[in-house]
Amino acid sequence: MATKITISPILSSENVCKEIHDSWGSLNHLVPSLASLSGLQRKQIREEYMTMYGEDLLLHLRNTHRNQTEVSAEICAAAALSMLILNPNERDAIVSREALEQSDINYKALIEIFVGRKSSHVALIQQAYQTRFRRLLDQDIITIEPPNPYKKILMALAASHKAHHADVSQHIAKCDARRLYQTGEGRSGAVDESVVLEILSKRSISQLKQTFSCYKLIYGHNYTKSFKTDNHGEFGEALKTVVKCIYNPPKYYAKTLYASLKGKTTDKGALARVMVSRAEVDMDEIQRVFRKKYGIELKDAICENIPSGDYRDFLVALATKTTNLA
Incomplete structure (x- = not known):
């Protein structure tokens, strides 16, 4: 039996489930x-929704606007x-599959998963991928055609997580x-790919981060600085993305x-993907960097660039929640 969690002094988990169930036409408030809840609270509500209505909450959300033909803020x-x-x-399993199924594979989404998750979590992601899609994530990466630098780097990172x-x-x-x-x-000449791939495949993400810190300490600049002036080709461009992450x-x-808010990227899912995946990890720090770099609060940038509606409300709620929720 799941432990009861108080959602707020006003909204009980049962009331939240009821309001969700009654919101077929609009998600509204x-x-x-929902965006302000912790991961543990959302898990409890999903379980309670199943108990109360015999339906997975995910199916409810996905079917709420199933009959609409146009992409809207509510969708x-x-x-x-x-x-x-x-x-x-x-x-992450679903994001990985969707990234691989795109006509132009979304390598950035895959890199964010393999770089931004602990090795123990990557193993669980691979299990979830296999359970849901009856396929092996590593194998799907290996069979990417045509071969390219991102594929080589992803294979190296996958090997690193297994060590x-x-x-x-x-x-x-x-x-x-x-x-x-x-x-x-x-x-x-260009960077020696074999050396880079060897290091990526044998070191943990924490170890790699320390390596890039040492590089800056020893040589006085970031490892990727030379990529801006020298011709490192496609491998250099892919490596630059990985190193920065x-x-x-x-x-x-x-x-x-x-870039997502300003429409400067072809990665249409990046905005929601990053906001959701980092909301309870390092959103406070991301907002600090965003404010310093662009001179505007993230939530204000969202309001300036996303039309009013449920989607904007959702993003603002994620931008204003704290990252220390469990």
Whole structure:
């Protein structure tokens, strides 16, 4: 029996479930209400909704606007709420599958998962992927055609998550930083892909982050700085995305959100994906970086660039919640 959780002094979990069930035509105020809950609270409400109505809450949200033919704010809100209510492993499994099924594979979405999740979570994501789609995530990445730099990097990161890593080593970080320099900007020509892929496949994300920190300490600039002036080709561009996501996640996500809000990216799902996945991880830090870099609060940027409605209310609710919810 699930432990009862008090949602708020006003709204009990039973009332929330009832209001959701009665909201076939509109999500209205339920959008910010659900978005403001913690992951544990949403899990409890999903279980209670099933007990009360014998239906998965996700199916309700997905079917609420099933008969509408045009993409509207309500459809976007329902889709985003569906993402939010899923447990993180299910959500990442679905995001991975959708990324792989696009005509132009969404490599950024895949990179964010393999870089931004602990190894133990990646294993659970792979299990959820196999359970839901009867396929192996690693195998689907291996069979990507045609071969490209992102595929090589994703395969290396997948291998890294399977290895057992010790605590972060400063010595290894310094050695790896020097190897990256010697096989990159420290010589003429493009970066040595084999060395980079070897390091990516054998080091944890925390270890890689330390390596890039050591690189900046030793050489006085970020590892990706040389990519801006030298011709590193497609591999260099892919590597730059990965390194930025590893080295400074809040800055990476702040830039991703800004590009999405301003329509400067073809990654249409990035806005909801990032807001949902980072809401209870580092949204406070992302907002701090966003404010410093662009001179505006994230919630204000959302209000300026997203039409009023359920979807905007949902995004604002995520932007204003704290990241220390369980």
